[in-house]
Amino acid sequence: MKYALVDNTIPDISDSYIRDYLLSIGIENYRSFLQDPPESDEISPSCLDNMDKAISIFYKHITKENPRIFLVVDSDADGYTSSAIFYQLAKKVNPNVDIQYYMHEGKEHGIVVESVPGDTDLIVIPDADRFTAFNIFTSCHWGK
Numbered sequence: 001m002k003y004a005l006v007d008n009t010i011p012d013i014s015d016s017y018i019r020d021y022l023l024s025i026g027i028e029n030y031r032s033f034l035q036d037p038p039e040s041d042e043i044s045p046s047c048l049d050n051m052d053k054a055i056s057i058f059y060k061h062i063t064k065e066n067p068r069i070f071l072v073v074d075s076d077a078d079g080y081t082s083s084a085i086f087y088q089l090a091k092k093v094n095p096n097v098d099i100q101y102y103m104h105e106g107k108e109h110g111i112v113v114e115s116v117p118g119d120t121d122l123i124v125i126p127d128a129d130r131f132t133a134f135n136i137f138t139s140c141h142w143g144k
Contacts (some may be wrong), residue, residue, distance in 0.1 A: 014140060015078050018030075018034070022034075023068055024112060026045040033104055045089045055086075057122070058122070058124075061121050061122040062093050062094050063094070064094075064096075065096065066096050066098060066122065067094060067096075067097045067121050067122065068096070068097075068098045068100070068117070068119055068120050068122075069090060069097055069098070069100075069120070069121065069122045069123075069124055070099075070100050070101070070102070070116050070117060070120040070122070070123045070124070071086065071099055071100070071101040071102075071124050071125075071126075072102050072104075072123065072124070072125040072128075073102065073104065073113050073127075074102070074104055074125075074127045075103060075104040075105060075107070075108070076107065076127075079104075079127040082126035082127045083101070084126070085126070086124060086126045087099055087101075088116070088118075091110050093105065097143045100117055101122075102115040102116075111123065111125065
């Protein structure tokens with residue numbers, strides 16, 4: 001793999017390393033970026049591919065009397081964060097939801113098929129890429 005280092009434009013001594021970093025990557029209005037981004041900078045979740053399908057599938061399962069959801073947690077910061085957010089949302093929508101989870105120990109991603117309980121209604125991988133999600137649907141579809 002070829003790569004090149006970019007000159008470090010952040011001063012060694014600074015009263016705001018965050019400001020200096022944002023300026024170094026081209027974000028000139030850093031105050032707005034950090035404190036109050038305009039709506040024009042926000043991306044609507046409805047613009048994401050298949051978001052309507054994901055919401056429909058989630059709703060179908062979370063509104064059952066005692067849904068069983070299997071949560072696959074990636075072992076990195078965004079994996080932990082997105083899984084925690086999903087867990088809290090699911091419990092808020094339906095306190096009776098049974099959420100079991102599998103947490104990767106290393107740099108693994110995706111699902112370990114053998115870890116999925118047989119009575120699972122829905123598998124959720126909050127931090128999955130499209131390829132992982134497609135493979136899960138095609139190889140682990142429970143017919144529910």
